[in-house]
Amino acid sequence: MALTNPIGLEEPDETPPAAQPAPETTGHVTPVMAQFIEIKAANPDCLLFYRMGDFYELFFEDAEIAARALGIVLTKRGKHHGQDIPMCGVPIHRSDEYLHRLIALGHRVAVCEQLEDPAEAKKRGSKSVVKRDVVRLVTPGTLTEDSLLDARRNNYLLAVARARLSSVGEEARFALAWIDISTGEFRITETTRAALAAEIARLEPGEILVSDALYGDADLVPYWRSLPAVTPLTRDVFDSATAERRLTTFFAVAASDAFGALTRLELTAAAACVTYVERTQLGQRPPLSPPMRESAGASMAIDQATRGNLELTRTLGGERRGSLLDAIDRTVTSAGSRLLAQRLSAPLTASAEIDRRLDAVAALVGDLAVRADLRSRLQTAPDLARALSRLALGRGGPRDLSAIRDGIQAAADLTRALDALKETPAEIADAIKSCHRPSRALANELARALGDELPLIKRDGGFVREGYDAALDELRALRDESRRVIAALQARYADETGIKALKIRHNNVLGYFVEVTAQNGDKLMAPPLNATFIHRQTLAGQVRFTTTELGELEAKIASAADRALGLELDIFERLCAAVIAEGDAIKDCAEALARLDVAGALAQLAAERDYARPDIDDSHAFTIEGGRHPVVEQALARDGTPFVANDCDLSPPEEGEAGRIWLITGPNMAGKSTFLRQNALIAILAQMGSFVPARHAHIGVVDRLFSRVGAADDLARGRSTFMVEMVETAAILNQAGPRALVILDEIGRGTATFDGLSIAWATVEHLHDINKCRGLFATHYHELTALSARLPRLHNATVKVKEWKGDVVFLHEVTAGAADRSYGIQVAKLAGLPAPVIERAKLVLAKLEQEDRAAPKGFEDLPLFATPYKAAQPAADGAHDGLLKTLAALNPDDMSPREAMEALYALKAKLAGADVN
Numbered sequence: 001m002a003l004t005n006p007i008g009l010e011e012p013d014e015t016p017p018a019a020q021p022a023p024e025t026t027g028h029v030t031p032v033m034a035q036f037i038e039i040k041a042a043n044p045d046c047l048l049f050y051r052m053g054d055f056y057e058l059f060f061e062d063a064e065i066a067a068r069a070l071g072i073v074l075t076k077r078g079k080h081h082g083q084d085i086p087m088c089g090v091p092i093h094r095s096d097e098y099l100h101r102l103i104a105l106g107h108r109v110a111v112c113e114q115l116e117d118p119a120e121a122k123k124r125g126s127k128s129v130v131k132r133d134v135v136r137l138v139t140p141g142t143l144t145e146d147s148l149l150d151a152r153r154n155n156y157l158l159a160v161a162r163a164r165l166s167s168v169g170e171e172a173r174f175a176l177a178w179i180d181i182s183t184g185e186f187r188i189t190e191t192t193r194a195a196l197a198a199e200i201a202r203l204e205p206g207e208i209l210v211s212d213a214l215y216g217d218a219d220l221v222p223y224w225r226s227l228p229a230v231t232p233l234t235r236d237v238f239d240s241a242t243a244e245r246r247l248t249t250f251f252a253v254a255a256s257d258a259f260g261a262l263t264r265l266e267l268t269a270a271a272a273c274v275t276y277v278e279r280t281q282l283g284q285r286p287p288l289s290p291p292m293r294e295s296a297g298a299s300m301a302i303d304q305a306t307r308g309n310l311e312l313t314r315t316l317g318g319e320r321r322g323s324l325l326d327a328i329d330r331t332v333t334s335a336g337s338r339l340l341a342q343r344l345s346a347p348l349t350a351s352a353e354i355d356r357r358l359d360a361v362a363a364l365v366g367d368l369a370v371r372a373d374l375r376s377r378l379q380t381a382p383d384l385a386r387a388l389s390r391l392a393l394g395r396g397g398p399r400d401l402s403a404i405r406d407g408i409q410a411a412a413d414l415t416r417a418l419d420a421l422k423e424t425p426a427e428i429a430d431a432i433k434s435c436h437r438p439s440r441a442l443a444n445e446l447a448r449a450l451g452d453e454l455p456l457i458k459r460d461g462g463f464v465r466e467g468y469d470a471a472l473d474e475l476r477a478l479r480d481e482s483r484r485v486i487a488a489l490q491a492r493y494a495d496e497t498g499i500k501a502l503k504i505r506h507n508n509v510l511g512y513f514v515e516v517t518a519q520n521g522d523k524l525m526a527p528p529l530n531a532t533f534i535h536r537q538t539l540a541g542q543v544r545f546t547t548t549e550l551g552e553l554e555a556k557i558a559s560a561a562d563r564a565l566g567l568e569l570d571i572f573e574r575l576c577a578a579v580i581a582e583g584d585a586i587k588d589c590a591e592a593l594a595r596l597d598v599a600g601a602l603a604q605l606a607a608e609r610d611y612a613r614p615d616i617d618d619s620h621a622f623t624i625e626g627g628r629h630p631v632v633e634q635a636l637a638r639d640g641t642p643f644v645a646n647d648c649d650l651s652p653p654e655e656g657e658a659g660r661i662w663l664i665t666g667p668n669m670a671g672k673s674t675f676l677r678q679n680a681l682i683a684i685l686a687q688m689g690s691f692v693p694a695r696h697a698h699i700g701v702v703d704r705l706f707s708r709v710g711a712a713d714d715l716a717r718g719r720s721t722f723m724v725e726m727v728e729t730a731a732i733l734n735q736a737g738p739r740a741l742v743i744l745d746e747i748g749r750g751t752a753t754f755d756g757l758s759i760a761w762a763t764v765e766h767l768h769d770i771n772k773c774r775g776l777f778a779t780h781y782h783e784l785t786a787l788s789a790r791l792p793r794l795h796n797a798t799v800k801v802k803e804w805k806g807d808v809v810f811l812h813e814v815t816a817g818a819a820d821r822s823y824g825i826q827v828a829k830l831a832g833l834p835a836p837v838i839e840r841a842k843l844v845l846a847k848l849e850q851e852d853r854a855a856p857k858g859f860e861d862l863p864l865f866a867t868p869y870k871a872a873q874p875a876a877d878g879a880h881d882g883l884l885k886t887l888a889a890l891n892p893d894d895m896s897p898r899e900a901m902e903a904l905y906a907l908k909a910k911l912a913g914a915d916v917n
């Protein structure tokens, strides 16, 4: 589809360069193009959406990029210094959709609007250009439109500042400040280099701001490249000397003490955020909350790999469907869904705070009637935070005002649902208070002012209720009355002229005009009627006229309509200002609604799926009775298959604080990975303040969760599967402390058997003796089970299966003990490997097991594996020796091609004889 604007129509003076006299010869640049070039030069790193009438046009390279990215037609318009100017355009009414696609592809867009009516420009002279300027930079981290945002996810803009090291060997410190411009949330924290990626993974920011220097840091370059949208900025944005001033100016406070004690580094990151917001919003101020400090360690540290592996908010394939979040989300509002995702991404570490959340869930689990009432009332509550933000940024419409009206009303009403609670936990009591904070007078005012059917945008008016403003009603009456008078005039003219088909019509070029058919045109142009009717235009079938009376009427109508619209827009601004003045209370109320929604949703989940309230304390316990995997359980339930619940006990033995490690062996497909993951997910759910899929759970707060499960290449960063696995294992062994929970699935399987076994062996020992953390370790190296004789806190567990007529039946039951074999071939058979391959594999296995039994075992004594490794050297075979000798005796230089071929065939024949058979 060609999307181009007939530019000349609306703005005759802005004729595209094509219509200009031979610019290529004169080197002349059209005024419009000169304006475009000037604005583009000020925004070199953005695609410039240049408003022309009902289109945003893109020129030059921007047009080429956008046409390719959006799949729209690239056209040419005129010349610039002798060269064709590439151009493409997007219609205003579809611009959100195109913006969305460009932003998702990582582009930044500068939106350049017409700042005056073309008629105004014309008054300055026929050659003058309509005033334009960029009104907004659209970047991935600064979106506010519903159509550009996922209602169920926060979209954070994150600034990362790094402290200068004061001494050699000192660990680098980083401050993170993040804003959700669409809701006003603003937070800060400090972190270390080691925890930086985990923090960023938690926030999943839409855009990350760093200084040029940090962007170019050799250590971090590969990391920045692996992230979707990192924006390097000049040093002044991250200048620590001016940071406090910029921040206090933005919030109009005297000193940064107002935000609590922030370090210079935190101030720098926070100031970078607000400076960027100011630069991209060009003077519009989003209703940001003052920055709130999150103390380091307030939430469970979960690195990116672990989040991915455990599929917390999306699956490994990138889908929300199938993730833990998807499985547990029973929220009924967008804000609730966002808060749930936030909580899932940042489980708490303070047991008192976790309990406070659990109390709220418990109260609602216990009262079905209150829960149902609350949830049905919440369903009617609009997204207050995002509506408020759009209004404050001047991007709001009448429906945002009505969202505020309905939100305030719904919040106040909904607390009635909670009156029936027998006990009101602190979390709910606080939320109730916040629900009543916004002024009811404001809601009433909005209710009086706004009509029933509201347009999406304010531009054309029509949203103020009749009876709200007397002056507006009067102007509207005048406007409508004039229209009635036009109809009467048409009837009179038809009568006076005797032309029944005479019509009074309107278009944008002529305004109102009298129209008759061509045959009747002559009659009006002849005396006596030509004294009244003045000819304007002759078309193929019609002739058009005007009259003095019609002209006067038109002026009256236009002025009444204009004045009515102006008045409506004034009322809109006044209502907006009233809403913004109430901004803090509205934001507080919006948060309270989200908290209530999350509590209700988690209670619903707990009741629906029979979850239990976990006991959380500061011990090192980890005792799960009858635990289930929250996602697999629901997936199986859809097919009517029951999930087999399993216990897990990693609590320290009586005498110490160091937790246990369970070593889980068992056949393929038995349920080892499911068991590992379910325990990690139970810890996360418990600490985010949710009930858990278990009969009972006692968890001493986990401060860090590590998981190394599954294997995926990281080719983008040049790492093989095995390398990724080792990098992640290294991070675990270096970082896991006594409060950590470590989940390791099949470490070492990506390399040669004995290398892998050795690494797995040493890893278990390190976790047990050095890290002293709670852990689950699944493996197919059955040799590792021998370690439990030496490591007192290592417990062997296995997943039971039954053999039946040579096939394997999975029972999914985890019990103490070790598996004797992996049943890999039976699983391969189930998977449909061809029968000859299965038969052959069985033969090979029998031979290997026979050799293995003959090999001496010595795993308990270090150095490990010396004997078995030697016993397994394949080249010790006599046949291979003979092969090598024959090869060594050959001298290719003395051989004819035919002799060489024959020797090669002979070698191949010998090799076949040496193979396993």
Ligand SMILES: Nc1ncnc2c1ncn2[C@@H]1O[C@H](COP(=O)(O)OP(=O)(O)OP(=O)(O)O)[C@@H](O)[C@H]1O
Pocket: 632, 636, 642, 643, 644, 645, 646, 666, 667, 668, 669, 670, 671, 672, 673, 674, 675, 812, 813
């Ligand atoms: N406790 C359970 N109750 C019911 N079904 C289960 C249970 N645990 C696992 N399953 C089923 O068994 C399948 C295989 O489980 P899982 O992937 O955990 O096996 P595994 O032992 O890790 O296998 P492998 O060693 O091949 O990786 C799951 O997809 C699930 O359908």
